[in-house]
Amino acid sequence: MKSRDTKNRKPLTCEDTVGPYYPVQFLDDDRMDLTVLHPGLAHRPKGQQIVLKGRVFDINRKLATGVVLEFWQADANGMMRGPHNIGSPALDPAFDGFARCRVDGKYCLKTIMPGELAPEVAGEAARAPFINITIFSDGFSRLVTQAFFEGQSRNAIDPVLQAAPEPVQSRLVATRLNEELDGVPVYVFDIVLAGDGETPFFNDEPILEDQA
Amino acid sequence: MSGKILRIGPTDNTSDERTPRSPLLAIPKTARRGFAPWLNPRPASGTGLLDLTHIAPGKPRAQGSAIEVSGRISDGYGRPLRRAVIEVWSANTHGRYAHKDDQTDYELDPDFIGMGKLISDDDGGYVFHTILPGHYIARPDIGRWRPRHIHFSILGGASRLITQMYFKGDPHNDTDPMRILMGDKWEALQVGKEYATADNTTDVGYRFDITVAGKDAVFFE
């Protein structure tokens, strides 16, 4: 055990399942359209508008009902909001990058293509464009994965995408459809929670485990 | 490197269908940022105590035993999580959720919704009033119960946590699949600690302190 482990003294509260009854009214519907910060605003974020849509399957390839999905991404400049860049003029003020929904296995997010995340914090690698997806559901506590985009040159050197074994890497890459939706490119990213074609998920538990 | 394998909740059908079978992948140290949303602290709501025991002013108090729930949210170093969004939801005294997807036969209380949001204060503290939730049978086919519990979602800083607070003495505690998965940590970390409340608005108080981790270690160094 390294010294950092002992600094983290308090035992963490256990994650628990969200259950089947996450209150629908906690979610604002407009949280699934990041191309406008608020429906009443005329301002639009910079960048190429895209649609990211897909389905969430269980082990039997049935749609998983009552799942809560959260999305988190950088703006078109590759700036992802964090405590280290509060007030940075490089942040797009018309974009906050956080969306969520509770769906019966099908989601559709209107957003902008995230920029390539530039290293802002010491030791960080440059990243291919990605959208982080967190999944809460009855049956497990929390899963996280990241969706990449077909045709992005940096995919080949992205450390997270490359952390997945080669045979399953393509499951982390959203494919572009031939047709568009209202003139906006559409990407498809299906999530398979378990079994054949299972989506790779990541262990983002903090500190104790991965610093040991 | 061997990854963590998630365990399947015993006797939980959904868990069997939805739990990944492959080990979770390790995240390279150079790319830890971005796995949990970082949200700006919300402005203090200033709306006073969240009281779920009344559906609206002037309406009768919800059925069951009124309780106070309070605690403090901090990170592993004890630093307060200020102005985090806390969402709470639970069943009514009969074990029924006021949720469209709860199709059970348990009685609906017209004076209880049991869902609310509040904001932690500058010390990470929170307090709300609600009704002691009932336990309910989640899988009648195999006789599996859920003991009394209140769901909590914490959104703020670089953390993202969904958890549940449990109550001592519920006959269904020991057979609960989530409690079994948590093992020894359950009693110390997940059970509300009883206290006497100052006035008689509520029957009893439960203290539930929550410790979150920065899911993104970058922000916590």
Ligand SMILES: [Fe+2]
């Ligand atoms: Fe529940």
